[in-house]
Amino acid sequence: MWDLLIINPITNALLWLYDILGNNFILALTVFTIFTRILMLPLNLRQQRSMVKTQEIQPQIRAIQQKYKDNPQKMQEEFQKIGYNPAESLSGCLPMLATMPILFGLFQVLRLVLGSTPQTLFELTQRVYSGIDLTNLLPIESNFLWLNLGQPDPLYILPILVFVTMFVQTKFTSPSTPKKDDAAKNKKGGKEQADDPTAAMTQSMQYTMPIMFGFFSLSFQSGLSIYFVLSNLIGIAQGLYTRRIMEAEKEAMALAKERKAIGLNGGGIVAETEVPEPEPMPTIIENQSKSTQGSSRSQDQSKRKRRSAKR
């Protein structure tokens, strides 16, 4: 089943791309990477939005957890009220888990396609679809610059690139976390940050993933490392783009709320885009707002603005 659903389609996709792109394996790999990123785009966007959203309502979540720690039923109800679904935190891992089969598959496929033994070539012949003429494709060019794409990079450049691009990508695709000195200013705030699962996950991923993948790229085939680098670069561009879009949306929403608050709006247009405000948790939020990050602070600021406008 694995072969049928993962290995054979990836193998044939790469061979087909290699064929139509003038027998250039790097080009084929690049197009394949772009295609897989596009395939994962909806999941990635959802993950990014979900992370930002969860981070923004983190004070409310903690307050509810604190308040109803002995009443899980009520806790769930309160979570629902503020639009938080704990299962969504798990779904945030989906893009990463969804890319795992491609990653594993590509690893095996590169061994097959670029493997320099008769046995791997024989295995390859057993997997090629009838529409692809392997006779015309062989030998598959596996050299690119100083690299043999079927072997690890002897100059260590790719592992470094994998680490750097993955680190930058994780930075761009994760919601911003509070600076260390901010947390240090408020001990309680620092503890809350550490207890925040999303932030903890984000922060751990920012460091462990690049280190791990950079480390293991030392023994991966160069082709796979190039896939990582390309994928990360696309991820960085995607992260930047999504961040801009979300900031623009946030600004538009804040502006609409302010307009409504000061009565400049006729009501109809803003009412369509308005998001229901979470139920206020005055006492707890008051304390937490000191330690939460910029986005929460800006939320509080806009609330204060609205209050003053009402006055």
Place this chain on the structure above:
Amino acid sequence: MFIAKRPLSRLLLLVLLLATLGLTACSRSATAQNWPGLSTDGENLYVAYGSGVLGLEAASQDLLWSYKPASATLFFYAPPSVENGRAIVGDFGAAQGLFSPQTVVSIYALDVTGNTVQTEWTRNDLAKDRIVAAPLQVDGVAYVATADNQLLALDAESGNELWRFTADFSIWAQPTYYEGTLFVASLDRHLYAVNAADGSEKWAVELSGAMSAQPIVNPDENLVYAASYDREVHALDIDTGSEVWSVPASDWVWSAPALADGTLYFGDSSGNVFAVDAANGDVLWESGVHTMNVVTGANQNPPAQIKGAIQASPVVQDGVVYVASLGNEQSEEGLLVALDAADGAELWQATTPAPLFSTPVIVGDTIIVALQSEVGILQGYKLETGDLDWSYQPPQASEE
């Protein structure tokens, strides 16, 4: 390093860790697979079977010598070349550790006279990719083809490099020597004629498919035969490389044809065996190795229709063509078939416990096949009947 404090983070990290570990674990095992390499000097057998190389007496199957390098990550699959008590072998190479990913491939000269092995010399600075082809020893020179496109000429005594010839892609086929010329088939689709004295190119001919089969020289017709993945066998003029004739097969021709009594025999990946006139390429007969009479694993009756691709070269002796086939893919059994050289009629067939990728060898009245099987890496079958004569499994390290 930041340590996650939540189960979710830990789970995620665990998944990532397992994934990367899985990938790297795969990388170790995946790079070292091929079928065993088998050769003979007419009396003894020499086998490269993965972790080591060994020599044994064919008649008694007594182990003569065994060579295993200290590193457990090194693998041998190229058939050893043994001449005058010196075995030349090449390994598949290995990275020198996680922080030194450069693949290092070694060529070894072993003194195998008597029942001991002594390393005469080792060169690990000549090749950067696997040695798939059997080395060739002629007049004190060892010719070693590598998967990093090189044909190396080494002094067999000292290991000193005499010259090197570079093709455009990997060389998987053993070169063929004939009167001062080496004929080299490469995956780059070229057949090269190389001057054995200095490595200069005499001529090169591009065919329409890659080649992994050793070229075969026919001095009587002044032809050199090249079997190709372009589904043809080409006959080229020895002196100029110009094509004299070609004969089509049904599928890829992986291995070298066998030349005997003016007839050329070869098999293709669809399980067809061809006999053609070596002079003009006229097809004398064509036979399919598609039917398996005895399928021990599946116990099928009536006989199974199989694909039975042919990867190995046929072997011809005393009017019989012996063909090793991959056999039944479902039951993972190989097939050894004896055909009448005159008309291709099947004389007998034997089912082997694993597909047959390597070319068999004949010693005395036994045909020996090399396998990737737990039953044994070698099996001997009687030439007359195809009955299993013996199986051989190398001793474990503790028994040696």
